[in-house]
Amino acid sequence: MREPAGPSPAVGADDRERLLTGTHHDPHTVLGAHPVPDGVAFRAFRPYALSVTVVAGPLRAELRHDSDGFFSGLLPLREVPEYRLLVAYEGTVQDTEDAYGFLPTLGAFDLHLIAEGRHEQLWKVLGAHPMTHQGATGTRFSVWAPNARGVRLAGGFNFWDGRTYPMRSLGSSGVWELFVPGLGPGTLYKFEITRPDGTHTLRADPMARRTEVPPATASIVTESAYAWRDTEWMSGRGDVAVCRAPLSVYEVHLPSWRPGLTYRQLAEQLPGYVRDLGFTHVELMPLAEHPFGGSWGYQVTGFYAPTARLGTPDDFRFLVDALHRAGIGVLLDWVPAHFPRDDWALAQFDGRPLYEHQDPQRAAHPDWGTLEFDLGRREVRNFLIANALYWCEEFHLDGLRVDAVASMLYLDYSRTPGRWTPNIHGGNENLDAVAFLQDLNATLHRRHPDVITLAEESTAWNGVTRPTHHGGLGFDLKWNMGWMHDSLTYLAHNPVHRRHHHHRMTFSLTYAHTEHYILPLSHDEVVHGKRSLVSKMPGDWWQQRADHRAYLAYMWAHPGKQLLFMGQEFAQATEWSHTHGPDWWLLDPAHPAEPDHRGIRDLVRDLNTHYRHTPALWQNDTDPTGFHWITADAADDNVLAFLRHDTHGTPLLAVSHFSPAVRHDYRLGVPDHHHTWHETLNTDHTRYGGSNIHNPEPLTPEPTPCHGHTTSIRLTLPPLATLWLRPD
Structure with a gap:
């Protein structure tokens, strides 16, 4: 049965103006179907x-068309059917259900938690x-978007004209919401926000879980179908707690590890390569x-979306799996320290500082041209802490390395x-x-005690890895930037001058x-311009490789876990470039x-093998x-020797010799009960490219007393080499 609608219950002038200008906070009270004394009034804005x-x-x-895209009609019905x-263009x-015929999808408890x-x-x-x-x-x-005068939804489904889908404000929570029937995964969208001054801005969704491939910037509706x-x-x-377990990390920039590979293609190659080399973990640069x-991923606009350059979110799940x-x-x-100023992303998201600090001096990061998060605002802290949980829960990650912690901790950074x-x-x-940071670590460890956090913190801040209930920041591990800077400074010197810088290898x-x-x-x-690791070493190619090998074995024996960036495991001679990656x-x-490069890689494999099997x-x-020093003051010999002990007291003796000379009958004190x-x-073994001077x-x-011990051993120290020795 077809009949015309009755007299037009047209949208009033005030509501019409607010809908046209994008400043209506509750379009559902105007649009859709509503009982009136003479029946049911239908209104649409198309x-x-x-x-x-x-x-x-x-x-x-x-x-009836009431002009400007407004349609209305009164039907003699007792209740809303x-x-x-049917919208004809x-x-x-288009045959669709009316988005303005639905109740809110968010409940009071969710809104309460968001507001808190x-x-x-x-x-x-x-x-x-x-x-x-x-x-x-x-x-x-x-x-x-609490500062917005109005928010509308735009996308391919409405020709990117946000007027079609104004959203409703859910009270003082600052949240705007709209359920749109008929839209599903794959839909492109953005939010059109009316700023406090009445101007409009089109923004990507801060919570988008999938995005277009850059440089396109739209958000994409997504739903996971992955089976872990x-x-x-x-x-x-x-x-086992991470501080008492082996942890050897291979740092990877996924887009350039094997340029052109997707997440799923990387899943065919990366796990086998890392497992063959014996690393326990990979650390992925920001995704x-x-x-x-x-x-390199450090200027994030989509905090909840794995980069689309390499595939979909489920493709990333496949790689982790x-x-x-x-x-x-x-x-x-x-x-979590900062974000870029792109005008389609987080910067002044709803027309005023929202995610960034209100104080311009606190908001602007002086080094990177970015904006710092306002960590004093509870909703911003919630956005970030939930984001950390999101990556761990939705993608089964085993830990987060938190970037630029020092820049967050100091007001004068x-x-x-x-x-x-x-x-x-x-x-x-x-x-x-x-x-x-305390809230982040306490929350993450409460929900996931088996997930670890690592801080890139370069200062002497006290208690970075102390538990939060003892006043610390609560991280599991801290990057030892001091060790890295000191040891690389030492190695950059010609061996004849290293005696004057010996303290840089012992201070840590x-x-x-x-x-x-x-x-x-x-x-x-x-x-x-810092050069590759092997290129930092002085001397000819043989000496550079020998230093490289000796340094890695010294590092693996030093207290602390290890992290090595891709390409350094085979002594890549050139700097890393994010455009072409390692020189495979x-x-x-x-x-x-x-053979020179394969030898270094064979050493890394053996280091990891010995490491995992040597508690x-x-x-x-x-x-x-x-830990126990054997000799920390043999500066003239360029020698470092120390013992590491497991929980049963079983030792490993590590001896590093950073001189190109061969030292015969070199005496070191050792415990007398072996x-x-x-x-x-x-590291001087021919298998690794060395001269094969060893102690067969x-x-x-x-x-003979030496170095505080009643017994000692005499050994040959190869040139530019590290030895590991174990008792019978």
Whole structure:
């Protein structure tokens, strides 16, 4: 049955103006179907539509066009029926349910948690979520924009004209919401926000879980269909605390590890490569969506979306799953300190500072041209802490390496006098950042005790890895930047001058047990003119490789966990470039220098193998009783020698000789309760490209006091080499 709608209950002038200008806070009270004294009033706002028809069972009623895209009609009905709209445009007709016939999809408890800044699964309520609501299939869109005068939804479904879909404000929470029937995964969208001054801005969704491939910037509705197969890994990963377990990390920039590979293609190659080399974990440089590839992922615009450059979110899950099934943990570089100023992303998101600090001096990062998060605002802390949980829960990550912690902790970080304001106690500590980091670690460890956090913190801040209930920041590990800078400075000197800088190799042991450390040779040390690791070493190619080998074995024996950036495991001679990645061709058997590079890689494999099977190298990393100097003052010989002990007291003797000379009958004091010592690793072995000067026979202690011990051994020290010896 078809009949015309009754007298037009047209939208009033005030509501019409607010809908046209994008400043209506509750469009559902105007649009849709509403009981009135004479029946049911239907109103629709469809710019560019030729006609709008209400279909309710056998009833078909064409609404009157009231100009400017507004359609209305009064039907003599006793109650609001189930109905659909037929919207005719030039050349097409859309058959859809009316988005303005639905109740809100968010409940009072969710809104309360959002307002309190304590919604630990924020990604499940904000953003775009396919769902069934009141019997209809569609997508809920919701966004936090408390300063907005209005928010509208734009996308390919409405020709990017936000006027079609104004969203409603859910009270004082600052959240705007709209359920749109008929939209599902794959839909492109953005939020059109009316700023306080009445101007409009089109923004990507801060909570988008999928995005277009840059440089395109739209958000994409997504829904995971991935079935995990890593149950065995997940159930056993927290059996031993990280500070008492082996941890050897291979740092990877996924887009350039094998340029051109997708997440799924990487899953075919990366797990096998890392497992063959014996690393326990990979650390992935930031993968949250970022517009500029040259930022290496450190200038994030989509904090909840794995970069689309390499595939979909489920493709990334596939890669993590493959690594887990290969027995490899996955750590992710996470960037909560700052974000870029792109005008389609977070900067002044709703027309005023929202995610960034209100104070311009606190908001602007002086080094990177970015904006710093306002960590004193509870909703911003919630956004970030929920983001950390999101990566761990949705992608099964085993830990987060938190970037630029030092820049967060200090109000005067890179700021000159007069460019910063002391805290309430007159100090330079950023009390908001301290509270945020403590909250982050406490929340993450409460929900996931088997997930670890690592701090890139370059200062002497006290208690970075101390538990939060003892006043610390609560991280599991801290990057030992001091060790890295000191040791690389030492190695850069010609061996004849190293005696004058010997303290740089011993100083780290004065504080090695004050925090739980990881020793990082990261991407930052092989870019921007710093040269590759092997190229930092002085001398000819043979000496550079020998230093490289000796240094790695010294590093693996030093208290703390290890991290090595890709390419350094085979002595890449050039700096890393994010455009072409490691120089894999150096490992081509046809390349004349292939044996040199393969030898370094073989050493890394053997270092990891010995490391994992030698508890002395990791069980007591944080216990001073697990380390004992044999000689720390042999500066003239360029020699360092120390013992590492496991929990049973079983030792490993590490001797590093950073001189090109060969030293015969070199005497070292050793504990007197062992019969003989055996050389278990020698970086001068021909297998690694060395000169094969070694100690082939067991070394029997002699009753000659040395280095505070009543017995000692005499051994041959190869040139530029590190030896590991174990007792029988």
